Amino acid sequence: MAPRRSWARAIADIRDGLRDRELWSHLAWQDIKQRYRRSVLGPLWITLSMGVTAIGLGLLYSQLFGAEIGTFLPYLTVGFIVWNFVIGCMTEGAETFIHNEGLIKHLPAPLSVYALRTVYRLTIMFAHNLIVYAFIVVIFFGDLSQPYQIIEAQPGDFEWWHPGLSWSALLAIPAFVMLVVNGAWVTLLFGIVSTRFRDIPQLIAALSSLLFFMTPIVWSADILYQKFGNVAGWRALVTDLNPLYHFVELLRAPMIGNQQSWTHWVVVGLITVVGWSLTLLALRNYRSRVSYWV
Amino acid sequence: MVSIELNRAYVDFPIFDAKSRSLKKRVLGKVGGRIGTEAKVPVIEALQDITLSLSEGDRVGLVGHNGAGKSTLLRLLAGIYEPTRGTSRIEGKVAPVFDLGVGMDPEISGYENIIIRGLFLGMSRRQMEKRVDDIAEFTELGDYLQMPLRTYSTGMRVRLALGVVTSIDPEILLLDEGIGAVDAAFLNKARDRLVDLVRRSGLLVFASHQDDLLLELCTSAVWMDEGHLKMQGPLREVITAYKGNDPFENISGETAERLGVR
Numbered sequence: 001m002a003p004r005r006s007w008a009r010a011i012a013d014i015r016d017g018l019r020d021r022e023l024w025s026h027l028a029w030q031d032i033k034q035r036y037r038r039s040v041l042g043p044l045w046i047t048l049s050m051g052v053t054a055i056g057l058g059l060l061y062s063q064l065f066g067a068e069i070g071t072f073l074p075y076l077t078v079g080f081i082v083w084n085f086v087i088g089c090m091t092e093g094a095e096t097f098i099h100n101e102g103l104i105k106h107l108p109a110p111l112s113v114y115a116l117r118t119v120y121r122l123t124i125m126f127a128h129n130l131i132v133y134a135f136i137v138v139i140f141f142g143d144l145s146q147p148y149q150i151i152e153a154q155p156g157d158f159e160w161w162h163p164g165l166s167w168s169a170l171l172a173i174p175a176f177v178m179l180v181v182n183g184a185w186v187t188l189l190f191g192i193v194s195t196r197f198r199d200i201p202q203l204i205a206a207l208s209s210l211l212f213f214m215t216p217i218v219w220s221a222d223i224l225y226q227k228f229g230n231v232a233g234w235r236a237l238v239t240d241l242n243p244l245y246h247f248v249e250l251l252r253a254p255m256i257g258n259q260q261s262w263t264h265w266v267v268v269g270l271i272t273v274v275g276w277s278l279t280l281l282a283l284r285n286y287r288s289r290v291s292y293w294v
Numbered sequence: 295m296v297s298i299e300l301n302r303a304y305v306d307f308p309i310f311d312a313k314s315r316s317l318k319k320r321v322l323g324k325v326g327g328r329i330g331t332e333a334k335v336p337v338i339e340a341l342q343d344i345t346l347s348l349s350e351g352d353r354v355g356l357v358g359h360n361g362a363g364k365s366t367l368l369r370l371l372a373g374i375y376e377p378t379r380g381t382s383r384i385e386g387k388v389a390p391v392f393d394l395g396v397g398m399d400p401e402i403s404g405y406e407n408i409i410i411r412g413l414f415l416g417m418s419r420r421q422m423e424k425r426v427d428d429i430a431e432f433t434e435l436g437d438y439l440q441m442p443l444r445t446y447s448t449g450m451r452v453r454l455a456l457g458v459v460t461s462i463d464p465e466i467l468l469l470d471e472g473i474g475a476v477d478a479a480f481l482n483k484a485r486d487r488l489v490d491l492v493r494r495s496g497l498l499v500f501a502s503h504q505d506d507l508l509l510e511l512c513t514s515a516v517w518m519d520e521g522h523l524k525m526q527g528p529l530r531e532v533i534t535a536y537k538g539n540d541p542f543e544n545i546s547g548e549t550a551e552r553l554g555v556r
Contacts, residue, residue, distance in 0.1 A: 004376050023413040030410070034401060106392045107414045108373045288376040292307060 010283040017112025024113050028120035046128040054080060054132060061218055067151050070143030072220075074136045074256045075150050079217035081129040082251045085179060086244060087208050088122040093187030094194040094201040101294040111283070111290055115187040119180060126176075133255065141165070144257055150220045157226040165257035175251040178268050182247070185272075185279040192282050195293045215244050243271055296386035296465040296497050298348040303377035305341040305366055340366045342521045343380070348499070353492050355508040355529055356501035357536050358518035364501040367518060368392065368468050371499055386497065389415050389464030391455045391473065400444035404435060404454055407443055411458045421462075429457040432483070448475045460487045467491065469500045474507060485510050505533060505541045 002008035017024070036042040057080075058073030065072065093115070097104060100114045137144065144165045153159040194200040215238065224235045239245050246267040253260035341363050348354060348371075356364045369375045370382060372390045398407050408429055412422035430439055433453040443451070452475050459467060467488070476484065488511060492498045502508050508515070508529065515532035517525040525532050533541045 020413070022419050023410075026410065026413055026419065030399070030402065030406070034399075037401065103414075105369070105374060107390065107411075108388055109414055291374055291376075292378075293310075 004288045005285055007280070007284055010280055010287055013110040013283060013287055014112045017110040017116055020110070020113050020116075023109075024116040025120055027113075027117045028124060031117070031121045032124055043124075043128055046125050047131045050077070050081065050084075050129045051132045051135070054136070057218065065151055065219065065223075067220075068143065068148070070140045071148045071150055071256075074140050074144055075220065075252075075258075076218060077136055078133060078252050078255045079248060081126065081133060082179075082248050082255075083212065083215070083217050084129065085122050085126045085183070086247050087212070088125070089119065089183035089186045090190060090204050091201070091208055092118050092122065093183070094190040094204050096187050096191035097195045097290055097294055098191075098198075098201070104291050104294050111192075111287055112184075112188065115184060115191060118187050118191075119183045122183065123180065137165070150222050150258075151226065153226050160222040160225050162258045168260075169254050169257065171254040171260070172251055175254060178272065179247060179251055182268070182272055182275060185275040189275065189279040189282055192286050192290060195290055196286070211244060214238050215242060215248060217248065221245070221249075243267070246271075296350045297383075298346070298371055298385070298466065298497070299381075299383040300344050300346040300370070300377070301381045301383075303341065303344045303370060303380035303382055304339065305363075305370055305375050306378045307338045307340055308335045309338055310335055340521055341370060341377075344370070344523050346516065346523065346526070348497055350497060351492065352514060353489075353498045353512045354500070355512035355515040355532075356499060356518065357503075357508070357515060357533065358524075362518040363521045364518050365392070365470055367516075368470055368499060368501055371466070372468050384466070386465030387416060388466045388468065389459040389462065390468040390470075391452075391459055392468075392470045398443055398451065398455075401442055403441060404439040404443055404446065407454065408439070408458055411455070412462060415459070415462055415464065417462055425461045429454075429461050432461070432487070433457040434480070448472075449477060449480075452476045453480060456484050456488075460484070460491055463491070463494070465496045467496060467498045469498070469502075471502045471504075474502060474504050481507075481510075505537070508533065509541060 002012075032043050036045055039045060041048065054073065054077035058069060058076050061067075061076060062069040062072040096114050096118045097111070100117075103109070104111075104114070146164045147161050148164060149159065149161055151160075190200065190204070221239050224239065228235060240263075246264045249258075249260070250264045250268050252258065253264075344367065356367065358364050366375065368390065369392070370377065371384065372388050373382070373384050374390075376382065399410070402410075405426065408426060409419060409422045412425070413419065426439075430436055433450075433456070435450060435453060435457075438446070438450070443454075446454070452473050456473060456476075473484075488498065498511065500508065500511050512529050514527065515529045516523060517532050517536050525535055530540065530542065
C-alpha cells in the first residue's frame with residue numbers, strides 16, 4: 001500500500017469512489033426520498049416549487065423591467081434552475097463530510113463516495129426541475145425560437161439581440177457535464193476545508209444570497225451593455241470577474257437560445273483545471289485527516 | 295492472504311476547541327505573533343506505539359477498561375483511521391459492526407438498511423437482494439424488515455447488523471461490544487455462524503467486557519490499557535492477567551464441554 005500522503009492514494013480514492021456507483025446513487029436517491037417521505041406528491045414537490053417560483057417571479061420581474069414575459073420568464077426560470085445546482089454544490093458540498101460524520105467514523109469507504117452522493121443528489125434535483133423547463137419551452141416556443149431581446153432596448157441604447165433556440169441548444173449537454181465535473185471538485189475541496197474550519201460553511205451560507213443577487217439571474221446582464229456599453233468598470237465585477245456568472249451562462253445560454261461567448265468555455269475550462277489540481281493536492285495531504293476532523 | 299500488520303502505529307486526535315477550529319485565529323492572529331502554546335492544537339494520543347500482527351484464522355478478543363482504546367483500535371484495524379505515525383497494512387475485505395445506532399438510517403426500513411450496509415461493504419445491490427431472504431431467516435426478523443429501523447429494539451438492530459456481515463463472507467470481521475445486546479438463543483446461532491466464517495477464511499477481532507462471549511468466540515486476546523498494548527497472547531492467559539482470576543473457573547460444565555476445556 002502506498003504511503004498515507006501520496007498521489008496514488010488520492011487518485012485511488014477517486015477511482016474507488018467512482019466504482020462504488022451503486023452505493024452513492026442509492027444514497028442520493030435515499031436522501032431525496034427521505035426528504036419527501038410521507039408526502040403525497042413526494043419528489044414532485046421539487047418540480048412544483050420551482051414551477052411556482054418561476055411563474056411568480058417571472059410575472060413580477062418582467063413587469064418591473066418592462067420585458068416580454070415570453071422570453072423573460074424562461075430566462076429567469078432556467079437561471080434559477082442552473083443557479084440551484086451551482087450554489088448547491090457550494091453550500092451542500094461544504095457540509096458533505098460534516099453531515100456524513102456517522103458513516104465516515106463507522107464504515108471504511110473512499111471519501112469521494114460522499115462527494116459523489118452530494119453531487120448526484122443535486123443532479124437528481126436538477127432533473128426534476130428540467131420538467132419545468134420542458135413545460136416552459138413548449139409554452140413559449142414561439143417567442144424563444146426567433147431572435148429576441150431579453151430587455152427591449154430604449155431608443156439610443158445599444159441593441160442586444162439573441163439568436164433564439166436552435167440546434168446549438170445541444171451545447172447544454174457538454175455544459176452540464178462541465179458543471180458536474182466542477183461540482184465534484186468543489187464538493188471535495190470545500191468539504192475537506194470545511195471539516196477542518198467550521199466557519200467556512202457559515203461563510204458560504206452568508207454569501208450565498210448576496211451572490212445570488214450579484215449574479216445576473218433575476219436581472220439580465222444585457223441591461224449593463226445597453227445602458228453602459230463597455231465603459232462601466234464595475235460591470236466586470238458582476239460578470240467577467242464573477243466565476244459563477246460564467247458557470248450559469250455556460251448552461252443557461254444554450255438552453256434558452258441566448259448568444260453565447262466562447263469566453264465562458266475558456267474560463268470554466270481554466271477553473272476546472274485549477275480546481276481539480278487544488279483538490280488533488282488537498283486530497284493527497286488531508287484525505288486521511290478527514291476521519292479525525294469530523 | 296488475509297492479514298493485518300500494525301507497525302509502531304499511533305493515533306493522535308487533534309482537539310479543536312471552538313476558537314482554534316475557526317479561521318478567526320488564523321486570519322486575525324497574523325497581528326502580534328503567536329501567543330504561547332495557543333497556536334498548537336492540543337492532541338489526545340488515543341493509541342500509542344501499537345505493533346500488532348494478525349493473520350488468517352485468528353480470533354482475537356480485545357479487553358481493557360473504558361477509554362483504553364479498544365474502539366479506536368478497531369477503527370484503526372478497519373482502516374477508518376490511518377495512523378498518524380507508524381504504518382498499518384490491511385489485506386482483506388473488512389466488515390465492521392461498531393456502534394449500532396450509527397451507519398444505519400432509523401427512518402428507512404430494515405430491508406433498505408440491509409442493502410445500504412451491503413453496498414458499503416462492497417457488495418452490489420443484486421448480490422444483496424439475493425441474500426435478503428437468508429438474512430431475514432437468520433435474524434428471525436421476517437416481516438419486520440419492512441418496518442422503519444426506528445421501531446427496532448437494540449437487540450433487533452444487532453441481529454440485523456450481524457445478519458448482514460455474516461451473509462457476505464467478509465475476510466476481516468470487527469465487532470464492537472454492542473453485540474452483547476442479543477438474547478442467548480440468538481447468540482448461539484450467531485456464534486456458530488461467526489466461528490464458521492472465521493474458519494472458512496478470515497480473521498475476527500471482538501471487543502467485549504463479557505468473558506463468556508469472549509470465551510465463545512475467541513482463541514487469543516489483546517489487552518489494551520491507556521492507549522498501549524499491554525499484553526497479547528492466548529485468551530486464557532490474557533484474561534487471567536487482566537481480571538486477576540481464571541475465566542474458566544466459573545463457567546458451567548456444559549459450556550466447558552462445548553469449548554473443549556477440562
